[in-house]
Amino acid sequence: MEEKKQIEVKSEEKTDNSLVGATFIKYAAYIIIFFGFLWFLLNYVFPMFN
Template identity: 75%
Template sequence: MSEFRRNNVEVEHKEVQQKSDSSLVAATFIKYAAYIIIFFGFLYFLIRYVFPKF
């Protein structure tokens, strides 16, 4: 009474293109450059506006 049915399953293959090294390096540089600019902007704010009030 028990029947085993085999389902035809279509497997979808996707090709993932990886970034080239130069674009990966550029993206990383931009990210860390933004972190550095934000950090120095925060330091400038502290030195210019917060520390003179003490």
């Protein structure tokens, strides 16, 4: 006699908060570096051409 077993598969989608935080920190660092570079250009490089 053959027995059939039913297997129930549950999948839960979770948001990984540590991954979201790490991504936010990474892009925030990119933005800070970009504005720091822009500030450097405006304060030190562009005045040299006057």
